[in-house]
Amino acid sequence: MPTPHIRAARGEIAPIVVMPGDPRRAARIASDYLEDAVLVTDVRGILGFTGTWQGRRVTAMASGMGGPSMTIYATELAREYGVEQIVRVGTAGAMSAGVAVSDVIIATGAHTDSGMTASRIPGVHFSHLADFGLARAAVDAAATLGEDLETPVRVHAGAVFTSDHFYLERPALTAALTAHGTLAVEMEAAALYAVGAAEGVRTLAIVTVSDHLVTGESMTAEERETRFDTAVRIALSV
Numbered sequence: 583m584p585t586p587h588i589r590a591a592r593g594e595i596a597p598i599v600v601m602p603g604d605p606r607r608a609a610r611i612a613s614d615y616l617e618d619a620v621l622v623t624d625v626r627g628i629l630g631f632t633g634t635w636q637g638r639r640v641t642a643m644a645s646g647m648g649g650p651s652m653t654i655y656a657t658e659l660a661r662e663y664g665v666e667q668i669v670r671v672g673t674a675g676a677m678s679a680g681v682a683v684s685d686v687i688i689a690t691g692a693h694t695d696s697g698m699t700a701s702r703i704p705g706v707h708f709s710h711l712a713d714f715g716l717a718r719a720a721v722d723a724a725a726t727l728g729e730d731l732e733t734p735v736r737v738h739a740g741a742v743f744t745s746d747h748f749y750l751e752r753p754a755l756t757a758a759l760t761a762h763g764t765l766a767v768e769m770e771a772a773a774l775y776a777v778g779a780a781e782g783v784r785t786l787a788i789v790t791v792s793d794h795l796v797t798g799e800s801m802t803a804e805e806r807e808t809r810f811d812t813a814v815r816i817a818l819s820v
């Protein structure tokens with residue numbers, strides 16, 4: 583049944599959703615990876631396509647940017663469409679010196695500064711965790727994929743920082759999070775993991791590093807849209 587934000591009929595969304603932030607990336611995943619992909623929703627320009635990948639029905643749908651947007655779509659997918667698994671395929675800014683532009687991070691957990699977490703269970707510092715089975719499958723898929731690639735992509739597993747801010751400069755915070763093992767910053771993983779915990783949906787975020795907060799290295803806008811092949815392949819494999 584349509585929701586305020588998704589126009590698809592119930593059966594038009596697959597139980598497995600691959601979810602970039604960017605609607606154009608959802609369209610590209612549908613055209614490059616899915617067979618017989620059909621547009622099933624476009625409310626507010628948030629595109630969703632359902633097709634098949636290796637014989638299994640999969641929906642590629644955007645989340646938009648930030649925790650509130652991700653929370654709306656992930657909650658409606660879980661409650662109204664019976665979605666069982668959501669894997670975010672996003673971009674992130676590296677914080678750690680051990681992570682470079684184009685590397686991929688399997689986000690096993692997500693720290694956050696989001697007010698959404700504080701209001702979800704007041705008084706508790708809620709831990710935002712990926713589904714363990716999905717994270718393990720992603721690590722295994724990355725190893726298998728790496729053997730087939732001419733130019734291997736470096737894949738890391740660890741914590742990211744989910745921030746409400748894209749532009750706020752906080753070098754001390756970046757240094758402290760890095761000193762506590764955080765690999766990169768992005769804007770939706772913690773919200774996705776919170777919905778996963780609340781709604782009983784398996785969730786994982788796999789991000790491609792588009793820029794580096796410390797070195798200043800970065801991808802172009804076009805590269806941000808196109809250079810995420812490894813992350814998508816891992817996401818589809820799990």
Ligand SMILES: O=P(O)(O)O[C@H]1O[C@H](CO)[C@@H](O)[C@H]1O
Binds near residue numbers: 602647672673748770
């Ligand atoms: O590339 P996506 O998936 O949108 O992810 C990152 O890019 C956006 C900011 O440019 C935020 O949504 C952030 O999380």
Ligand SMILES: O=c1cc[nH]c(=O)[nH]1
Binds near residue numbers: 795
């Ligand atoms: O949220 C994001 C995404 C990419 N790069 C950043 O610095 N932040």
